[in-house]
Amino acid sequence: MRSVYFKELSIYFSSPIFYVIAGIFACISGIFFYNAMGYVSLLSTRIAQYQPTGALVMNDILLRPIFADISMLIVFIVPVISMRLYAEEKAQGTIELLFTYPVSDLKVLAGKYLAGLSILICMLAITVVLMVLMSLITTPDWGVVLSSYIGLVLMGAAILSLGVFASSLTKNQIIAATLTLGLVLCFWVIGWFAATSPDSSLSGFLQEISIVSHQARFLKGLITLRDVVFYLCFSLFFLSITLRVLDSRRWRG
Amino acid sequence: MAGRFSYISSVGIFVMIFYAILVFVYLIASNHNSGWDLSRTGANTLDVKTKNVLESLNFNVEIIIFDKTGENKAMEILDLYCAESRHVTCRIIDPDTRPGIAAQYGVDRYGQGVLLGRHRQCLIDSVTQENLTNAILRLKRDKKKVIYFVNGHGERDIAHEQNSGISQLRYDLAANDYDVFPLLLMRYHEIPRDADLVIVAGPRKSFLQEELAMVRTYLGSGGNMLFALEPGGEAGLTGVLEEFGIVLDNGIIVDTFSSMAGGDNTAPVVTMYGDVPALQGFSYATFFPTSRALLIMNDLPSGVEVNWLARTSDRSWSEHDFIALFDGLDVYPDEHENKGPVNVAVLAEKELDNKTVSSVMVFGDVDFLTNAYLNISGNKDLAFICINMLLDQGSLITIKDRPAQDRPFILTPSQDRIIFWVPVVVIPSLIMLVCLAVLFIRRRA
Structure with a gap:
């Protein structure tokens, strides 16, 4: 697994x-960050004019929008990370070679999946610079920052499993990426349908399987x-389904 | 062929068991109330008093909030309640799309809510932890609170449906889980023992000595009374009120600065409310047509504490020249008249020998409770807050909302440049430089 x-x-x-x-990813999240900081600064100007002793809840108006924007970026970034994991091997014909290795499918899958997850964490690490910049100007709630990152990693891991x-x-990487994006968006917007009929039991089920409703907390x-x-x-x-898909070569012959 | 079928079957069974385990694990986790609130202010954690109330909850409570659905601050608080207790369920209903349900529960404003449990209901004005928890506490009471409306002295009638009646108040009190009865004092030797609150709404005739004795006995045993006394309608209650440190002014409040639109200066609009916990955050305007001022004695009787609840503006005064006032002549505050801000509502509490507390609340007006004015602006809200205040003494809890603590910041030009250039230009450029370096190394290799 380690070698993979x-x-x-x-x-x-x-x-x-x-x-x-x-x-x-760094550039767009930087733009989101700049916009959010600019908005809070503008809001602060108004507060200074009309309510000099006023205070703000930075978690609501600054941290949450920034991390919500980053989570939206992840939806688009992860399919690009995951698209090559198996599709490239299939396109290049190296997947058969991979199957002949003295390593189980599970270990290969785990190696590939963890590599993709590491890449995602590397990308998220870039945004730590944004938090450092923020801390030079205001005092972010580091607890909320930490939980947001944990949430982003877990959501990214879930999307990555879909991508794998x-x-x-x-064997077509574009199709793999598009399929991932489509599936993720389905799991993303499914919560919106729940909002249209909040009283039905179907709505409760849709809320439960929506990726975004679990991210909010x-x-x-x-x-x-x-x-x-x-x-x-x-x-x-989804990783177990992937394993079954890989395993299907045995009974398909 | 048989071998392949056997293999597929065994794999299929394994997969089904695995997925069933996943679903089972998730269902257990979703019913398990474990969480870690990492926020600095503990914004996602219920107050310990609320947790105690929910922990001892042994019946189901449904919380319905009438507001716009979707991302909603109210829902965040409700989620905490639902997560804390399996007896609590929450939902938000849009009153625009389902006006029938809103009307059924007497909801007439966004953000109001109703708590249902034990075949009772309790209306709340806004979604705060204090309101929700106190509403649950009211539902937990074993018996309904009993309110008596005194009659026989020309008081406003709780059965009277016309503008001058207070039938609407009776309906609203009944809808909020109170038992409401009329009380003809002359028929009794004492105020009924089950009375949690006795209301005297606008008497025109004086109380008999026997009735005053009943009132004194009731208050002396820790009873609660609410008096709404119009100018000229003291009803012989002056002595009783003075025992609680309250003096009735004999004028009519005139407010040249803040009075009801379309009315004259004798219908003051009140926006100043007292510093008592129940009125914290109450900001609606209330109307008191033809109201009298209430004075608080400088030397209060022993054991008595008096707080003002509502006041007129500082441009008001208590006018004693009724003839000039009602003839439409210009009136001005004289030296002997009380100048604003003047109290239109006060609360007096007397600590009795047996350590119980007797409370007397006085309003200088009864019109604001009538069918004509009850639903105007915040009149009903104020009436309910005050009635609840008298009924709930000692039984409800106070939960301070966590205030916003973060100081606003205004970006300086240099900060503005840094937060733009570093994340938007410098870091992406550095990543691209690394990319070029990698490509260069690969090409050389």
Whole structure:
């Protein structure tokens, strides 16, 4: 597993795609950060005019919007990270070689998945600079920052599992990325349908399986067992399906 | 072929068991109330008093909030209640799309809510932890609170449906889980023992000595009374009120600065409320047509504490020249007249020998309780807060909302440049430089 993990990491770091994605991710999250800081500054100006002793809840107006924007970026970034994991091997014909290694499918999958997750964490680490910059101007609630990052990593891990699954279905990386994005958006907007009929039991079910409804509590600084278990179960579910897809070669012949 | 089928079957069974375990684990976790609130202010944690109330809850409570659905601050608080107790369920209903349900519970404003439990209901004006928890406490009471409205002295009638009646107040009190009865004092030897509150709403005739004795006995045993006394309608209660440190002014409040639109200066609009916990955050305007001023004695009787609850503006005064006032002549505050701000509502509490507390609340007006004015602006809210204040003494809890603590900041030009250039330009450029370096190294290798 370790060899697969390091091999995947070295491929990522030696490929320009990773740097391009990371650069775009850093730039766009920087723009979100700048806009949020500018908005709070403008709000502060108004407060200074009309309510000189007023205070703000920075968690609500600064941290939460920034992390919500970053989580939206993750939805678009993760499919690009995950698209090559199996699709590239299939396109290059190296997947058969991989199957002949004295390593189980589970270990290969774990190696690839953890490599993708490490890349995602690397990208999120770039945004720590934003928090450092913020701390030079105001005092962020580090507890909320920490829980937001935990939430982003867990959500990213869940989306990555979807991406690995999509990548195992096709040898075309574009199709894999598009399929991942489509599936993620389905799990994202499913919560919106729940809001249209809040009283029905279907609505409760949709809320439960929506990715975004579980993210909301992390962004408020609240880590619940329910949300953590949801993301872990979600990831395990799609990773196990991926394993079955890989395993299907045995009975398909 | 049989081997392949056997393999697929065993894999299928394994997969089904695995997925069932995942669902089972998630269901257990979702019913398990474990969480860590990492926020600095503990904004996602219920107050310990609320937790204690919820822990001892042994019946189901449904909380319905009438507001716009979607991302909602109210829902964040409700989520905490639902997570804390399996007996609590919450939902938000848009009163615009389901006006029938809103009307059913007497809701007429966004943000109001109703708590249902034990076949009772309790209306709350806004979603705060204090309101929700106190409403649950009211539902937990084993018996309904009993309110008597005294009659027989020309008081406003709780059965009278016209503008001058107070039938609407009776309906609203009944809807909020109170038992409401009329009380003809002359028929009794004492005020009924089950009375939690006795209201005297606008008497026109004086109380008999026997009735005053009943009132004194009731108050002396820790009873609570609310008097709404119009100018000229003392009803012989002056002595009783003075025992609680309250003096009735005999004028009519005139407010040249803040009076009801379309009315004259004798309908003051009140926006100043006293520093008592129940009125914290109450900011609605209230109207008191033809109101009298209430004075607080300088030397209070022993054991008595008096707080003002509502006051007129500082441009008001208590006018004693009724003839000039009602003839439409210009009136001005004379030296002997009390100048504003003047009290239109006060609360007196007397600590009795047996350490119980007797409370007397006085309003200088009864019109604000009538069908004509009750639903105007914050009149009903104030009436309910005050009635609840008298009924709930000692039984409810106070929970301070956590205030916003973060200081605002205004970006300086240099800060503005830094927070733009560093994350938007410098860091992405550095990443691209690393990318070029990697490509260069790969090409050379």
